[in-house]
Amino acid sequence: MSGTRLWAIARKELLQIRRDPRSLYLAFILPVVLLLLFGYAISFDIRNIELAVLDQSRTQQSRQLVEAFEGSGYFTVVAHLDGAAEVERVLSRGRAQLVLTIPPSYARDLASGRPAEVQLLLDGSDANTATIAQNYADAIVMRHSADVVLEGRRVQLPASLEARVWYNETLESRNMIVPGLVAVVMSIIAAMLTALTIAREWERGTMEQLAATPVHRLEVVLGKLVPYVAIGLFDVAVACAAGVAIFSVPLRGSLLLLAVFTLLFVIGALGLGIFISAALRSQMLATQVAMMATFLPALLLSGFIFPIATMPLVLRAISYVVPARYYVSVTKGIFLKGVGLEVLWPSGVAMIVFAVVGLSLAITAFRKEIA
Amino acid sequence: MTVVKRVAEAVRVQDLTRTFGDFTAVDRVSFTVATGEIFGFLGPNGAGKTTTIKMLNGLLRPTAGDASVAGFDVSRQAAEVKRRIGYMSQLFSLYGDLSVEENIQLFGGLYGVAGTRLAERQEWVLRMAGLADARKRPTAELALGWKQRLALGCAVLHEPPILFLDEPTSGVDPVSRRSFWDLIYELAEGGTTVFVTTHYMEEAEYCNRLALMNRGRLIALGRPSELREELHQPLLELRTDDPARAVEALTGVPGVVTAAMFGRLVHVMVEDAERASEQLPRALAAAGRSCESLTVVEPSLEDVFVALVLREGGAVEG
Numbered sequence: 001m002s003g004t005r006l007w008a009i010a011r012k013e014l015l016q017i018r019r020d021p022r023s024l025y026l027a028f029i030l031p032v033v034l035l036l037l038f039g040y041a042i043s044f045d046i047r048n049i050e051l052a053v054l055d056q057s058r059t060q061q062s063r064q065l066v067e068a069f070e071g072s073g074y075f076t077v078v079a080h081l082d083g084a085a086e087v088e089r090v091l092s093r094g095r096a097q098l099v100l101t102i103p104p105s106y107a108r109d110l111a112s113g114r115p116a117e118v119q120l121l122l123d124g125s126d127a128n129t130a131t132i133a134q135n136y137a138d139a140i141v142m143r144h145s146a147d148v149v150l151e152g153r154r155v156q157l158p159a160s161l162e163a164r165v166w167y168n169e170t171l172e173s174r175n176m177i178v179p180g181l182v183a184v185v186m187s188i189i190a191a192m193l194t195a196l197t198i199a200r201e202w203e204r205g206t207m208e209q210l211a212a213t214p215v216h217r218l219e220v221v222l223g224k225l226v227p228y229v230a231i232g233l234f235d236v237a238v239a240c241a242a243g244v245a246i247f248s249v250p251l252r253g254s255l256l257l258l259a260v261f262t263l264l265f266v267i268g269a270l271g272l273g274i275f276i277s278a279a280l281r282s283q284m285l286a287t288q289v290a291m292m293a294t295f296l297p298a299l300l301l302s303g304f305i306f307p308i309a310t311m312p313l314v315l316r317a318i319s320y321v322v323p324a325r326y327y328v329s330v331t332k333g334i335f336l337k338g339v340g341l342e343v344l345w346p347s348g349v350a351m352i353v354f355a356v357v358g359l360s361l362a363i364t365a366f367r368k369e370i371a
Numbered sequence: 372m373t374v375v376k377r378v379a380e381a382v383r384v385q386d387l388t389r390t391f392g393d394f395t396a397v398d399r400v401s402f403t404v405a406t407g408e409i410f411g412f413l414g415p416n417g418a419g420k421t422t423t424i425k426m427l428n429g430l431l432r433p434t435a436g437d438a439s440v441a442g443f444d445v446s447r448q449a450a451e452v453k454r455r456i457g458y459m460s461q462l463f464s465l466y467g468d469l470s471v472e473e474n475i476q477l478f479g480g481l482y483g484v485a486g487t488r489l490a491e492r493q494e495w496v497l498r499m500a501g502l503a504d505a506r507k508r509p510t511a512e513l514a515l516g517w518k519q520r521l522a523l524g525c526a527v528l529h530e531p532p533i534l535f536l537d538e539p540t541s542g543v544d545p546v547s548r549r550s551f552w553d554l555i556y557e558l559a560e561g562g563t564t565v566f567v568t569t570h571y572m573e574e575a576e577y578c579n580r581l582a583l584m585n586r587g588r589l590i591a592l593g594r595p596s597e598l599r600e601e602l603h604q605p606l607l608e609l610r611t612d613d614p615a616r617a618v619e620a621l622t623g624v625p626g627v628v629t630a631a632m633f634g635r636l637v638h639v640m641v642e643d644a645e646r647a648s649e650q651l652p653r654a655l656a657a658a659g660r661s662c663e664s665l666t667v668v669e670p671s672l673e674d675v676f677v678a679l680v681l682r683e684g685g686a687v688e689g
Contacts, residue, residue: 008480012469019468205464209525212428212458213481214450 005215009223013197017227026193031235032242034185035178039247042177042305046132049074052096054081059107061148065118068144069100074136091123098122098133110148167336175250178243179335180304182236183327186262187269187298188291190232194273195283195290197224198366202281217366221359225270232266233259243335252338258331261344264351265327269294271358278365298324323354381406381533381564382427386436389422396422398587399436404566404580406532409559411578412568415680418584420568421461424537427566428458441533454482457526461537463518465525467511471502474510474525482529489528496524499554516547523554527563534558536567540574552577572673583676590683591675598675604628605644606670609637610663611655620658626650631677638674 017023051069055062069075078096081087090096101119109116120137122130168175201207210220240258243249276293277286300306301315302324308316319325326347333339333347341348382404389397397419404410412420425431427440429449437444443451465474475496479489497503500520505513510521519539527534536555540548552574559565567578575581576595583591583598591598611617614637621630621639626647628640641647644667652662670678 002483004480004483004485008477011480012466012473012477015473016466016468204467205460205462206466207464208430208460208462209458209464209478209522210481211430212453212456212460213478214453214483215481216450 001216001219006219006223006226009215009220010226013224014227017231023193023196026189026196027231027235030192031185031189031239034188035181035239035242036246038181038185039174039178039243043173046129046136047074048076049098049129049133049136050078050096051075052079052081052087052090052099053077054084054087054099054101056104057102057106061107061110062102065102065106065141065144066100068140069137072136072140074133074140087121091121094123096123097126097129098137100137174247175336176332177305178247178249179331180302180328182239182243183265183324183331184298184302184304185239186232186236186266187294187302187324187327189235190228190266190269191273191276191290191294192287193228193231194224194270195277195286197228198274198277199281199283199286203283218363221271221274221362221366224274225267228270229263229266232270233262236262236266249335251335253334254340257340257344258334261327261330261334261348261351264348264355265323265330268323268351268354268356268358271355271360271362274362275358275365278362278367294324297322301325302328304328323351326350326354379406380404380439381408382410382438382440382566384423384427384436384438387423387426387433387438388435389419389426389431390434395587397426400584400587400589401436402582402589402592404564406564407559407562408579409555409565409567409577411575411581412566412584413570413575413581413676414568414584415570417586419587420584421537423584424535424566424568427452428456428535429453454529455531455533457529457531457534459519459522459526459534459536459539461541463515463522465510465518465522468509470507470509471497471513471521472506474521475528478525479528484529492528492530496521496528500524516543516551519543519547519551520554523551527558531563533564533566536565538568538570540569540571548574572671572676575672575676581672583679585680585683588683591679595672598672599670602640602670602675602678604640604642605647606668606674607639607641607644607647607651607665608633608668609639609651609655609665611637612661612663616658617655617660620655620660621651624650624654629678629681631674631681633673638668638670638677640670640674640678 017027053066055066066077070077079090081090081099087099087101091099099121101121103117103119106116106118118141120134122134124130201210240251244251272293273290276290280286280289298304301308301319301322303319304324308319308325311319330344330347330351333344337343380403384403385401386399387397387401388395388399400419400423412424414420422431426433427438427445429445429452432446439445440452441455443455445452466477469477472493475493476489479485479492484492497506500517500523502517502521505517510518513521523536523539540551543551548571555565555567555577569575578595580594581592581598582589591601593601609617614632614635617637618630618632621627621637626642628642630637630639639647639651648665651665655662
């Protein structure tokens with residue numbers, strides 16, 4: 001190992017990155033684009049569901065029910081329908097996601113103590129939203145019924161649920177997404193960045209000249225890592241700052257711990273990219289393979305969006321070899337729960353293993369024989 | 372400065388062999404190169420020149436046989452070998468997106484040349500290559516001749532005792548080629564052993580000693596004058612209306628050893644000059660070709676190589 005040679009490679013790589021628009025784009029533009037895109041696009045918070053009302057009762061009582069829907073904050077009344085014929089039209093055209101039908105007998109039934117039935121028609125093509133909307137509607141009708149029966153009197157119920165949410169008190173899905181997003185974006189960027197680096201040397205023939213010098217493959221791999229590790233740490237810092245500043249995500253844990261974990265993760269992911277690049281020797285192929293090897297697992301099997309605990313056994317087993325899984329749990333843990341090593345150490349061990357494996361793969365695949 | 376192990380032989384190769392699957396690229400080749408020599412390695416494309424040079428540089432592992440460079444074994448002590456050689460590959464392989472200066476500094480770092488020595492060597496390379504005014508320019512923008520000289524400069528930054536050049540002048544115009552060879556002479560005068568492959572015959576004349584390869588085998592080895600003497604048979608130069616058809620017509624005629632195009636002329640090697648000067652015009656007339664003149668000439672190196680390659684079964688196709 002020679003520091004001079006390692007530094008010579010690192011400096012060369014840095015100069016090349018600075019002059020290569022594709023590398024610059026991957027290093028500095030794409031992470032921000034992905035973060036903003038995902039950060040704004042993915043939201044599981046359902047508010048302002050579009051509701052159409054067909055009020056055939058037209059009484060004070062029926063209007064009170066509609067007000068209960070509007071007052072909940074979850075629904076916005078977008079249309080008052082005049083007849084049953086219009087119901088299908090608003091649903092099929094997507095003007096409203098659900099239609100509340102109050103029958104002519106509503107007020108009469110209430111007055112006589114008979115169960116008054118109201119109908120809810122839901123657009124089930126978006127099953128997720130439909131389910132949530134139905135639950136909200138159920139709760140609103142239930143509460144409204146209680147108000148009608150009790151007419152403002154208070155009663156003590158025998159059992160009551162006092163629910164408090166920890167870590168993400170307002171249940172903002174953004175708080176859950178952004179920390180995980182940092183991890184997902186980094187696993188893609190890191191592998192893509194280095195996927196180019198060795199293949200480019202092969203394609204341009206510079207590998208031959210490099211291989212004829214006394215430089216050791218360890219020096220080449222580490223020398224190439226240096227600038228990319230710096231870029232990786234910078235990207236994560238920017239992503240975290242954006243998460244806090246733009247998306248108002250709380251950052252409760254230790255920044256230092258996050259930096260250490262990030263370093264481990266970035267080394268592993270960059271090593272993986274170098275391995276792919278050295279094994280395939282084609283920039284095009286290496287980029288595609290790096291994308292496939294990191295993007296889908298990081299998106300689907302990391303626990304970023306889809307909880308790992310509810311996955312089928314096979315997928316759960318596979319998720320253990322997806323490095324992003326550990327990094328996602330680290331970023332979520334540090335951002336939202338503010339936990340430290342006492343909780344995150346298993347992920348830490350997994351990420352050390354990942355870093356060592358990534359680096360070893362990179363060095364092994366980097367053979368200098370030039371045919 | 373690395374300690375130079377003083378060995379009389381800069382390169383020693385014994386039964387060196389390299390196969391790629393079923394194909395034998397280099398077949399039991401043996402030779403030595405003396406320290407300070409300009410050693411020319413010749414042969415048609417696909418003869419195994421580049422494969423040999425790559426084995427000597429530690430870029431390819433020999434399948435069998437031994438080779439040592441500067442006294443170090445190329446397969447077991449590749450790192451020691453690489454410290455003591457400079458290598459310039461067939462294709463331009465510096466970094467096109469780095470400037471002239473940045474390339475020099477990179478290879479300086481890789482060869483462990485640093486500090487004031489690097490500064491000195493950098494200025495030397497820039498002067499030698501005539502690139503002092505282009506030091507900040509991206510290497511990709513340079514004309515091929517300049518690129519080659521810069522590549523040479525980067526290969527000798529660390530003042531290696533042995534320099535390997537793989538077709539350093541291919542694709543370069545004759546004037547640049549000439550000035551490139553001036554640089555090679557300069558280095559050789561300074562004591563550097565130069566191992567150079569080429570397929571330009573006039574370049575072969577510049578070498579102290581030559582090795583000719585064909586189909587992976589070494590078919591001739593010696594000083595240019597010695598190789599010329601290997602050709603015992605007389606050579607006739609024929610001026611005719613259609614050299615290509617004349618070669619066809621003469622091939623296989625009794626008494627004709629080889630017939631080959633030589634520019635717009637035909638060179639015919641024969642068993643006996645007197646008999647041939649009667650026989651050949653008749654054979655040409657029978658084929659409908661003219662015989663404007665037919666004279667005995669001294670064989671050039673090109674004649675020697677054409678004759679030797681043909682004698683050894685011809686060059687590989689493609």
